[in-house]
Amino acid sequence: MSRADVLVDADWVEAHLDDPSVVLVEVDEDTTAYEKGHIRGAVRLDWKTDLQDPVKRDFVDRPTFEALLSERGIGNDHTVVLYGGNNNWFASYAYWYFRLYGHDAVKLLDGGRKKWELDSRELVADIPERTPTSYAASEQDTSIRAFRDDVLAAIGVENLVDVRSPDEYSGRLLAPAHLPQEQSQRPGHVPTAVNIPWSKAANDDGTFRDDDDLTTLYVGAGVDLAKDTIAYCRIGERSAHTWFVLHELLGVQNVKNYDGSWTEYGSLVGVPIELGDGS
Amino acid sequence: MCGAVAGGPDISGVDATKEAVIQGFVTKGGDPVSPAYVRLLDGSGEFTAEVPTSATGQFRFFAAPGTWTVRVLAPGASVDRAVRAELGEVADLAITV
Numbered sequence: 450m451s452r453a454d455v456l457v458d459a460d461w462v463e464a465h466l467d468d469p470s471v472v473l474v475e476v477d478e479d480t481t482a483y484e485k486g487h488i489r490g491a492v493r494l495d496w497k498t499d500l501q502d503p504v505k506r507d508f509v510d511r512p513t514f515e516a517l518l519s520e521r522g523i524g525n526d527h528t529v530v531l532y533g534g535n536n537n538w539f540a541s542y543a544y545w546y547f548r549l550y551g552h553d554a555v556k557l558l559d560g561g562r563k564k565w566e567l568d569s570r571e572l573v574a575d576i577p578e579r580t581p582t583s584y585a586a587s588e589q590d591t592s593i594r595a596f597r598d599d600v601l602a603a604i605g606v607e608n609l610v611d612v613r614s615p616d617e618y619s620g621r622l623l624a625p626a627h628l629p630q631e632q633s634q635r636p637g638h639v640p641t642a643v644n645i646p647w648s649k650a651a652n653d654d655g656t657f658r659d660d661d662d663l664t665t666l667y668v669g670a671g672v673d674l675a676k677d678t679i680a681y682c683r684i685g686e687r688s689a690h691t692w693f694v695l696h697e698l699l700g701v702q703n704v705k706n707y708d709g710s711w712t713e714y715g716s717l718v719g720v721p722i723e724l725g726d727g728s
Numbered sequence: 729m730c731g732a733v734a735g736g737p738d739i740s741g742v743d744a745t746k747e748a749v750i751q752g753f754v755t756k757g758g759d760p761v762s763p764a765y766v767r768l769l770d771g772s773g774e775f776t777a778e779v780p781t782s783a784t785g786q787f788r789f790f791a792a793p794g795t796w797t798v799r800v801l802a803p804g805a806s807v808d809r810a811v812r813a814e815l816g817e818v819a820d821l822a823i824t825v
Contacts, residue, residue: 479780534780563780566763569803614776616792626768626777626789629742648775653767653801 455697456657457530457556459565465530466490472523472579475562476533476543478686486572488532488565492521492579496539496686500546506713508589514550515584522579525552532558532565535686536648536655542689544697545706549594551587557693560655567654593696595679595705597713600639601720608678609642610667612691613711617683618644620724623715624683634715637722639681644727645670647687650694663694674701681707681714737786739818748813751788752821753781754800760785761825764802771795800825 465471466489473491475483483493494500499517502509509517523529529547533540540561547555558565566572595603603609616622620636638644649666651657658666672678678695680688685708692706707714714720737751750768754761766787768777771794779787789798791813798821800807805825813819 482780536778563765563801567765567801567803614770615772615774616770616776621792622776624790626791627779628790629747630790630792631743631746646774653799653806 451700452660452698455556455693456559458559459568459570462488462530462532462558463570470526470528472521472527472529474521474523474529474531474540474543476531476539477562478533478535478539482534482562484574486574489571489573489575490577491532492523492577494521494543496542500543506709508546508549508708511550511586511588515586518584518586519582522581523584524582525585526554528554528556530556530558532561534562536563536651536690537561538647538686538690541693542686542708545593545689545692549589549591551590559657563655592703593692593705595681595707597707597709597717599705600679600681600707600709600714603677603679604639604721605641608672608676609639610672610678610680610688610691611638611642611644612647612680612682612688613638613644614646614648615644615726617711618642619726625687632712634712635722636715637724638711638727639714640721640723642681642723642727643671645672645691647682647690650691657694657698660699663699667695667699677703677705679705679707681710683711684708685710737782737784737788739788742790744818745816748791748793748815749788749818750791750796750798750811750813750821751786751818752798752823753785754787754802754823754825755785756802756805756825761800761802764800764825767799767801769797769799773797798823 531540623632
């Protein structure tokens with residue numbers, strides 16, 4: 450696995466706009482962004498209505514994921530190229546989700562929607578018509594997904610990486626600052642977690658920093674790459690970005706994304722929480 | 729939609745007495761800039777949040793009290809503005825790129 454296997458740039462996407470083996474997929478937090486304009490030929494996945502169970506807090510199950518991809522015209526043989534807003538947070542989440550269900554031919558567009566827009570590249574309103582497929586997913590690969598008990602067991606033992614902003618880590622903010630701050634969970638972070646904001650892995654235009662910079666970033670902040678690692682944020686999308694950096698770009702083994710993240714952990718009764726900026 | 733609306737986006741529905749709001753709008757030659765990306769950096773310059781501007785060039789953050797930097801990225805331009813946020817208050821910025 451190398452950077453070229455998992456990351457493509459805008460020129461690559463433009464050269465493959467009419468490649469029948471490639472499906473472009475836009476995934477946004479602001480799900481109306483796609484309607485305003487998207488890369489020609491791209492289909493949309495809604496991270497909430499398409500990828501979350503409508504009742505309990507969990508992912509859609511395997512048959513539902515299979516039906517979703519079949520309906521969007523995504524086949525097992527397609528190379529899926531994901532992009533989106535928020536510096537690819539939700540595209541990274543979808544990337545991790547595709548890998549969780551066993552789709553290996555998946556890539557991210559470096560810089561996502563933001564760099565595409567800042568470079569004034571073409572966006573269109575036309576919704577593509579794709580032929581439905583019969584997609585077959587694998588069982589979830591939980592070697593890349595952490596649950597709350599994994600996090601509790603990792604305190605003081607494994608690397609815990611809190612990728613939220615310093616103000617969320619310390620407890621001064623409860624959510625990213627584009628969201629209202631009145632939230633039900635307690636502020637703070639998991640004891641022994643180091644704070645390495647996802648944003649340190651990216652340039653202002655949303656592209657990923659180079660491998661040497663990224664290795665220096667995590668090792669310099671105290672991550673022991675020989676140990677197992679769990680990344681978390683508030684709802685698991687920014688930590689999917691960091692999971693992508695560690696597991697896909699740097700090839701670090703045994704990295705899990707905790708999608709329950711702070712909205713689960715900060716609501717649990719009796720678990721330890723640490724406040725402040727850490728050591 | 730023609731022309732930027734003065735002030736930030738409509739804040740109805742949010743209890744502003746519990747928030748430290750930083751908001752505003754981005755214009756170029758009097759016209760709203762969309763898309764532009766607005767980043768909120770904390771007192772140490774670390775990224776805290778980012779939003780795209782609305783069709784009318786507007787943006788809003790829910791910050792904590794303190795000193796922040798608002799950085800606007802637009803095609804071919806980058807502008808920084810320092811701002812103070814206070815609980816229960818709305819800091820309004822008019823930014824030209």
